[in-house]
Amino acid sequence: MSSAWPWLALLGLGAFHGINPGMGWLFAVALGLQERQRSAVWRALPPIAVGHALSVGLIVALVALMHASISYEMFRWLATLALVSFGIYRLVRARHPRWVGMRVGFGDLALWSFLMASAHGAGLMLVPVFLGSAQQASAHHADTAHAHSGHGTDLDLLSDPALATVAVIVHTLGHLFLAGLVAFIVYEKLGVRILQRAWFNFDLAWAVALIVSGLVTALI
Secondary structure, three states: OOOOHHHHHHHHHHHHHHHOHHHOHHHHHHHHHHHOOHHHHHHHHHHHHHHHHHHHHHHHHHHHHHHHHOOHHHHHHHHHHHHHHHHHHHHHOOOOOOOOOOOOOHHHHHHHHHHHHHHHOOOHHHHHHHHHHHHHHHHHHHOHHHHOOOOOOOOOOOOOHHHHHHHHHHHHHHHHHHHHHHHHHHHHHHOOHHHHHOOOOHHHHHHHHHHHHHHHHHHO
């Protein structure tokens, strides 16, 4: 299997996170409409991305620590349990952290984004990708014939802190790009009125995605 798949998966999950209004673009649009300035939308996006990256990075760090201290099989089932349980929790009780006002600075937006990403379990959804890369790398190194064949080396994103950091950055770039694109389209062309006419239940989709991620983890 190509070693490019984890990066594509991380980028795709970032895009999936970015299109969710609860992950920041709706807040950015609301700030732009409140201040009646396009620049307010763009100013909101970087701190939202930072908060998202911090939330995801925290989960990745915890996953790396646990993966290094327990067996792969045990960790895989713990990750499956966490993903499915959190998905069911989101189905039953889909509440978001609330913010008290709209006059917020960089730190406020970053903290809000961190809380939202954490509440949505954004980092948990990346666990199958990291576990998959670790399992693939382990199988690659065990196959000595393949190791000496001169083909590309598979990457273990959990064992290398630098790679894990790059992985979080790649994921965050996917989130930032889609969140910015959606915010631009909604602010410039549609306005928030479109949300009243064609609202999609992202909470339901998110909960189902978490459960599916857990099932995928069980099969890795």
